Amino acid sequence: MPALLEVRDLSASYGRVAALKPTSLTVAEGELVTVLGPNGAGKTTLLRAITRLVSAKGTVLFKGDDVSRLATHALAARGIIMVQEGRGLFAQMSVRENLVLGGYTLRAGDALEQRLAEVFTLFPRLKERLDQVAGSLSGGEQQMLAVGRALMAGPKLLMLDEPSLGLAPRVAADILETLGELNRRGLGILLVEQKAPLALKLARRAYVITLGRIAVELKAGEIKSHHDLAQYYLH
Amino acid sequence: MTSRSITFTRRFSPVEIGGALAGLALLAFVLVHGGYFVTVIGFAAIYGIFCTGLNFFMGYTGQASFGQNAFAALGGYGTAILCAGQGWQPILALPVTMVISGAIALIVGYPTLRLRGHYLAMATFALGLITYELSIEWIDLTQGYMGYAGIPPLGIGRYELGSDREQLVVLVIVLLLGVWIAQRLKDSRFGRALRAIAGSEAAANALGIDIARYKLAAFVVAAVYASVAGSLFAHFIGFISPEVFGLSMVTLSFTMLYLGGIGTIWGPIVGAVIVSMLPEAFRGLKELQDIAYAGVLILILIFFPRGLAALPGMIAQWRGAKTGAAP
Numbered sequence: 001m002p003a004l005l006e007v008r009d010l011s012a013s014y015g016r017v018a019a020l021k022p023t024s025l026t027v028a029e030g031e032l033v034t035v036l037g038p039n040g041a042g043k044t045t046l047l048r049a050i051t052r053l054v055s056a057k058g059t060v061l062f063k064g065d066d067v068s069r070l071a072t073h074a075l076a077a078r079g080i081i082m083v084q085e086g087r088g089l090f091a092q093m094s095v096r097e098n099l100v101l102g103g104y105t106l107r108a109g110d111a112l113e114q115r116l117a118e119v120f121t122l123f124p125r126l127k128e129r130l131d132q133v134a135g136s137l138s139g140g141e142q143q144m145l146a147v148g149r150a151l152m153a154g155p156k157l158l159m160l161d162e163p164s165l166g167l168a169p170r171v172a173a174d175i176l177e178t179l180g181e182l183n184r185r186g187l188g189i190l191l192v193e194q195k196a197p198l199a200l201k202l203a204r205r206a207y208v209i210t211l212g213r214i215a216v217e218l219k220a221g222e223i224k225s226h227h228d229l230a231q232y233y234l235h
Numbered sequence: 236m237t238s239r240s241i242t243f244t245r246r247f248s249p250v251e252i253g254g255a256l257a258g259l260a261l262l263a264f265v266l267v268h269g270g271y272f273v274t275v276i277g278f279a280a281i282y283g284i285f286c287t288g289l290n291f292f293m294g295y296t297g298q299a300s301f302g303q304n305a306f307a308a309l310g311g312y313g314t315a316i317l318c319a320g321q322g323w324q325p326i327l328a329l330p331v332t333m334v335i336s337g338a339i340a341l342i343v344g345y346p347t348l349r350l351r352g353h354y355l356a357m358a359t360f361a362l363g364l365i366t367y368e369l370s371i372e373w374i375d376l377t378q379g380y381m382g383y384a385g386i387p388p389l390g391i392g393r394y395e396l397g398s399d400r401e402q403l404v405v406l407v408i409v410l411l412l413g414v415w416i417a418q419r420l421k422d423s424r425f426g427r428a429l430r431a432i433a434g435s436e437a438a439a440n441a442l443g444i445d446i447a448r449y450k451l452a453a454f455v456v457a458a459v460y461a462s463v464a465g466s467l468f469a470h471f472i473g474f475i476s477p478e479v480f481g482l483s484m485v486t487l488s489f490t491m492l493y494l495g496g497i498g499t500i501w502g503p504i505v506g507a508v509i510v511s512m513l514p515e516a517f518r519g520l521k522e523l524q525d526i527a528y529a530g531v532l533i534l535i536l537i538f539f540p541r542g543l544a545a546l547p548g549m550i551a552q553w554r555g556a557k558t559g560a561a562p
Contacts, residue, residue: 053437076443088438090431101431104424105443153442
């Protein structure tokens with residue numbers, strides 16, 4: 001069976017600055033993989049290159065199909081959905097409108113209602129905040145909304161860029177716990193995080209990325225202690 | 236909490252009801268009084284249509300166009316040439332000019348809308364200038380500086396809307412139809428996608444929204460509204476010249492949009508009515524009128540960036556703060 005996501009020699013640059021050197025990684029069906037690394041290592045660029053929010057060279061296979069030539073919106077229609085760093089919510093719109101926009105690729109109203117109900121069981125708080133403007137939510141609620149909105153799209157692969165950013169430790173742990181639950185239900189997840197200990201609790205495999213390239217790949221058994229990772233952060 | 240449907244329910248607020256009554260009262264007064272007021276409110280209705288269209292592109296989608304007057308010119312001159320030159324029925328010329336304007340917007344917009352921000356603003360600005368020059372230079376077609384006269388009023392078959400008052404009623408009906416369509420589109424999947432683009436292009440794109448296609452669609456919708464406004468102007472006044480669709484149209488429409496409240500349904504209409512009546516207030520200023528408009532625009536942008544439409548919310552907030560209730 002082909003991998004859910006296979007990235008081969010993907011690279012991207014901003015002008016003449018190479019932000020991501022040729023990088024390869026895979027996410028199997030139903031797997032939760034995390035990408036760790038310090039600030040500015042190229043983690044965000046990696047996700048933006050996969051989703052074509054920046055122009056990139058290299059190959060991206062999704063369930064065995066070459067999707068390297070597809071535009072961002074076409075990738076979303078295939079089920080590659082990203083929660084962006086800083087959540088990327090529509091701050092002026094209500095929680096409801098944000099969620100409905102999440103289900104943009106769905107055309108039928110019934111499917112929308114059903115997805116919405118699923119999101120509410122996962123994040124009951126969002127139901128209470130339905131008519132509130134997204135920008136007025138707390139940080140944790142905003143992250144719930146960002147994840148909820150992504151789920152509305154019915155992702156086959158969910159990619160998240162630092163979902164714990166700016167959240168209290170307890171709230172961050174709750175969000176990541178929810179991601180673990182989604183993964184146990186079979187959703188493939190690619191999680192980019194700076195907070196290694198949180199991410200490593202959930203992940204089966206981890207890539208550590210520094211200076212625009214993958215420095216090391218860690219299997220579950222190899223992750224003895226996150227102190228070992230410190231060396232990659234010291235540049 | 237009771238289970239709630241995803242459907243977006245709407246109730247009329249006191250402000251909306253009050254606004255509707257004020258609008259009706261104004262219309263009744265103008266129809267009874269007649270004369271110059273009819274022309275002023277007729278202008279307001281025509282500009283209301285123009286701004287409602289522009290609002291799709293600038294308000295909901297958050298893009299900039301300084302050249303939407305080009306499509307009003309297309310509508311106006313198309314109507315003049317077809318009706319006065321070729322003897323077409325107005326009711327036939329209107330949809331034909333709409334289709335032509337929409338098609339040209341599609342062709343011009345496809346390459347232009349790849350630009351963003353300032354570059355898009357400049358490119359659309361050029362579009363308006365080119366159309367303006369063409370309307371002056373292409374004398375065989377447009378009669379140049381002298382303008383195109385003898386355009387018949389709206390009508391069907393033998394029946395023509397003879398009086399200004401009858402025309403005004405039709406203008407208001409077309410305006411309300413335009414607003415109704417805008418309202419329906421704004422709350423549709425299409426409208427939400429446009430507003431998502433205004434919120435964050437990257438986020439909208441990542442949710443599956445084809446940015447380029449929706450921007451182009453908003454541009455075409457705005458162009459068709461502008462074209463209708465241009466055609467109605469030609470019928471209403473019976474005469475057009477390049478100046479009618481010149482740069483002052485851009486200044487005026489921007490003032491209306493921002494004064495009324497950009498991105499809202501009724502804001503552009505309120506703005507159009509107020510700005511159309513301003514010349515009366517600024518009459519003493521003569522040549523300084525344009526400067527007065529620009530001054531008003533700058534003051535609005537600084538102190539009321541969301542326009543009059545934001546006032547009810549601001550008042551409610553102020554009241555809430557005063558009584559100590561939660562906002």
